[in-house]
Amino acid sequence: MFFVTMDAYVALEGGRVVEARARAPGQTRGELVFTTAYTGYEESLTDPSYEEQVLTFSYPLIGNYGVRSERFESDGVHPRAVVAHELTDDVAAWLEREGVPAVDRLDTRDLVTRIREEGAMKCGIVAGEDVTPEDALDQLAQCKGMSEHVDIGEQVSVREPATYNPDGSGPDVALIDCGAKGSIVSSLVERGATVHRLPYDATPAEIEAFAPDVLFISNGPGDPENFEATQDLVRELAGEIPMAGICLGQQVIAGALGGETEKMAFGHRGVNQPVRDLRTGRVVMTTQNHGYTVADPGPLDVTQVNVNDDTPEGLESDDLRVITRQYHPEANPGPHDTLSFFDDVLAMTGSRTQVAAD
Numbered sequence: 506m507f508f509v510t511m512d513a514y515v516a517l518e519g520g521r522v523v524e525a526r527a528r529a530p531g532q533t534r535g536e537l538v539f540t541t542a543y544t545g546y547e548e549s550l551t552d553p554s555y556e557e558q559v560l561t562f563s564y565p566l567i568g569n570y571g572v573r574s575e576r577f578e579s580d581g582v583h584p585r586a587v588v589a590h591e592l593t594d595d596v597a598a599w600l601e602r603e604g605v606p607a608v609d610r611l612d613t614r615d616l617v618t619r620i621r622e623e624g625a626m627k628c629g630i631v632a633g634e635d636v637t638p639e640d641a642l643d644q645l646a647q648c649k650g651m652s653e654h655v656d657i658g659e660q661v662s663v664r665e666p667a668t669y670n671p672d673g674s675g676p677d678v679a680l681i682d683c684g685a686k687g688s689i690v691s692s693l694v695e696r697g698a699t700v701h702r703l704p705y706d707a708t709p710a711e712i713e714a715f716a717p718d719v720l721f722i723s724n725g726p727g728d729p730e731n732f733e734a735t736q737d738l739v740r741e742l743a744g745e746i747p748m749a750g751i752c753l754g755q756q757v758i759a760g761a762l763g764g765e766t767e768k769m770a771f772g773h774r775g776v777n778q779p780v781r782d783l784r785t786g787r788v789v790m791t792t793q794n795h796g797y798t799v800a801d802p803g804p805l806d807v808t809q810v811n812v813n814d815d816t817p818e819g820l821e822s823d824d825l826r827v828i829t830r831q832y833h834p835e836a837n838p839g840p841h842d843t844l845s846f847f848d849d850v851l852a853m854t855g856s857r858t859q860v861a862a863d
């Protein structure tokens with residue numbers, strides 16, 4: 506007989522408690538979401554866009570090719586906790602070192618079905634010796650909804666500006682860090698750009714000091730409406746300087762220019778999300794991780810849509826010189842179908858006009 510000691514509990518919004526096995530101890534809470542990605546767990550777990558969420562992997566075995574820091578997208582693990590059907594010892598040890606609770610040996614098929622039917626939900630999660638179902642329910646009771654995390658930008662952004670590839674011969678990019686993945690920086694640097702990484706609440710005057718050729722709004726966690734300072738910046742500089750955005754960046758730019766965003770039921774998280782370009786009819790496979798979407802693109806044209814649910818995946822405006830993507834063209838993890846986005850962004854810089862002085 507094969508016995509597994511159950512020493513972890515996951516309390517779901519509504520009060521149901523699911524038993525599991527502790528793989529990294531701790532007690533925490535967050536919005537329970539799932540990814541269908543079957544590869545790229547190191548990248549997902551270090552993606553700042555997962556801040557304040559509990560990440561469930563629908564793929565049953567996570568960790569089968571080890572843990573290598575070269576693949577990390579930031580300095581630490583961002584989900585509050587991790588749920589999988591089976592986590593390898595390597596991943597469990599890494600999460601324990603990072604102080605991130607992790608559980609496995611629960612029916613993730615059932616959990617994912619529930620999230621698909623009821624939407625992303627609050628959860629409490631406890632793992633380790635002596636934890637009880639009541640502890641998990643206590644955590645659940647303290648769990649905030651994603652949109653209630655009003656200071657989430659502060660949690661994930663750089664404190665001080667940083668410059669990458671200072672002697673580059675390419676364009677200067679002002680990257681507004683709302684929780685940027687490292688491979689957005691490297692995708693730009695590889696193409697010769699100099700990247701000035703700036704806090705999410707950088708002011709127009711701070712941007713102008715760098716005289717950048719393009720303003721690039723990064724990915725990031727939570728509700729784009731909570732990035733008011735970033736939206737103000739976009740509004741202020743719109744039309745003055747070309748702009749690009751990825752994921753939260755698309756949402757912030759659309760919201761700032763008069764459009765609207767809304768929460769999705771369970772979002773898109775995975776590495777095989779099909780996207781159709783409306784101009785060419787071509788479909789590409791994309792990597793995604795988002796729970797909000799653009800509901801109204803404002804003055805921007807929708808140029809790409811998700812094949813599954815028609816939500817906007819690409820927004821553009823020739824007049825305003827804006828180009829954004831809802832998916833992750835930096836492709837870490839891949840597929841690599843959409844890397845040319847970075848070439849398109851840098852190509853926009855040829856048409857730069859002077860940034861207006863205050």
Ligand SMILES: NC(=O)CC[C@H](N)C(=O)O
Nearest residue numbers: 724725727752753796797
């Ligand atoms: N990856 C991201 O930038 C996520 C965007 C936003 N936080 C969302 O969940 O929709």
